[in-house]
Amino acid sequence: MLDLLLTNATLPDGRTGLSIAVQNGRIVEVAPHIDATPAQQIVDAAGLLIAPHFVDPHFHMDATLSYGLPRVNASGTLLEGIALWGELKPQLTGDALIERALTYCDWAVGKGLLAIRAHVDTSDPSLLAVDAMLDVQRRVAPYLDLQLVAFPQDGVLRSPGGVENLKRALDKGVDVVGGIPHFERTMSEGAASVKLLCEIAAERGKLVDMHCDESDDPMSRHIETLAFETQRLGLQGRVTGSHCTSMHSMDNYYVSKLLPLIAESGVSVIANPLINITLQGRNDSYPKRRGMTRVPELMAAGVNVAFGHDCVMDPWYSLGSADMLEVAHMGLHVAQMTSQNGMRRCFDAVTTHAAKVMHLEGYGLEVGCDASFMLLQARDPIEAIRLRATRLKVFRRGKLVADTTPAVATLSLTGRPKSTSWMR
Numbered sequence: 404m405l406d407l408l409l410t411n412a413t414l415p416d417g418r419t420g421l422s423i424a425v426q427n428g429r430i431v432e433v434a435p436h437i438d439a440t441p442a443q444q445i446v447d448a449a450g451l452l453i454a455p456h457f458v459d460p461h462f463h464m465d466a467t468l469s470y471g472l473p474r475v476n477a478s479g480t481l482l483e484g485i486a487l488w489g490e491l492k493p494q495l496t497g498d499a500l501i502e503r504a505l506t507y508c509d510w511a512v513g514k515g516l517l518a519i520r521a522h523v524d525t526s527d528p529s530l531l532a533v534d535a536m537l538d539v540q541r542r543v544a545p546y547l548d549l550q551l552v553a554f555p556q557d558g559v560l561r562s563p564g565g566v567e568n569l570k571r572a573l574d575k576g577v578d579v580v581g582g583i584p585h586f587e588r589t590m591s592e593g594a595a596s597v598k599l600l601c602e603i604a605a606e607r608g609k610l611v612d613m614h615c616d617e618s619d620d621p622m623s624r625h626i627e628t629l630a631f632e633t634q635r636l637g638l639q640g641r642v643t644g645s646h647c648t649s650m651h652s653m654d655n656y657y658v659s660k661l662l663p664l665i666a667e668s669g670v671s672v673i674a675n676p677l678i679n680i681t682l683q684g685r686n687d688s689y690p691k692r693r694g695m696t697r698v699p700e701l702m703a704a705g706v707n708v709a710f711g712h713d714c715v716m717d718p719w720y721s722l723g724s725a726d727m728l729e730v731a732h733m734g735l736h737v738a739q740m741t742s743q744n745g746m747r748r749c750f751d752a753v754t755t756h757a758a759k760v761m762h763l764e765g766y767g768l769e770v771g772c773d774a775s776f777m778l779l780q781a782r783d784p785i786e787a788i789r790l791r792a793t794r795l796k797v798f799r800r801g802k803l804v805a806d807t808t809p810a811v812a813t814l815s816l817t818g819r820p821k822s823t824s825w826m827r
């Protein structure tokens with residue numbers, strides 16, 4: 404007997420009227436008609452969209468939900484955010500870090516966000532945040548994939564003991580090597596940090612994901628070094644450059660040479676639209692740069708580009724709600740990806756492209772994939788982004804982990820038929 408049968412589903416690729424059969428947590432059949440009788444649970448999708456769950460490839464779980472602690476970021480800049488985080492760090496406790504992270508993971512599950520890559524600060528020699536996030540990773544494992552990046556927020560070379568602390572975090576089981584080359588003292592120190600961190604990853608068989616060139620400075624070119632080191636060390640397909648905002652301001656000729664290098668090296672790029680549009684261009688008067696990296700151009704060059712949430716209610720960003728459709732919505736606007744294909748690629752950036760960054764196994768809607776998907780109150784990915792559609796049901800390996808009442812407004816006085824109440 405099947406564990407679960409979904410009927411009359413529309414898939415992100417546009418196929419409609421499909422049934423999805425689930426057994427032992429995996430998809431065993433996708434077809435127009437599957438015999439409904441032997442199934443423990445049958446869900447009629449009523450023609451609505453079934454999509455694989457959302458994936459956030461770039462987040463800061465150790466800082467989330469700390470907004471206002473110990474004070475609010477007055478200037479709204481990245482650098483004041485880093486300073487503020489430094490003020491907060493001595494006051495952190497393991498219990499508070501864990502409680503905030505678990506609360507955020509609850510929000511995430513309700514929004515169909517079942518995989519998160521989180522950068523955890525390794526600068527503090529006590530590794531308090533690392534231990535707390537490893538604990539959270541274990542606790543949420545039954546319902547959410549939490550992948551951790553060893554992130555030397557204060558600079559791996561710039562801060563005393565930076566390299567040793569990062570290696571100790573990896574020894575404890577942190578999955579990915581991080582970095583922040585643009586925050587090192589000089590350009591050459593930044594490049595040296597990229598080389599060193601890639602070598603550590605190659606030695607240990609780890610993935611790499613660096614905050615790379617989160618700056619409006621067109622001369623911040625650490626993504627070039629990252630792509631070069633990726634090729635030199637044979638790390639193709641295992642490395643990601645996060646933010647890469649300086650690319651927005653780079654010389655066009657230089658970028659025409661850079662994009663093929665990134666594509667050849669198989670380096671993925673993550674833009675964080677909500678944060679980039681908020682933090683970049685802060686030193687500009689007018690015109691003010693948007694500052695987000697060159698998303699459509701990177702995609703056109705064959706680079707895997709994903710969108711991350713980055714921050715929710717922390718020293719850098721006072722808003723956010725674990726909603727990757729909000730992220731896709733902002734990314735679409737900032738990158739002006741308003742064509743039909745462009746809007747669909749923005750949905751991919753928070754689903755399939757992000758899953759590729761994280762090397763998630765069993766992700767997707769094909770036979771053999773994990774039955775970890777969601778039923779959205781929308782008919783296609785574009786409508787999902789437009790409406791930031793309600794996630795009606797969220798399944799993880801065939802089990803219902805969240806459901807939400809449909810968003811329907813009850814109207815009065817308009818005299819219009821009720822069919823208009825679905826907020827279309």
Ligand code: FE2
Nearest residue numbers: 463522614713
């Ligand atoms: Fe970040």
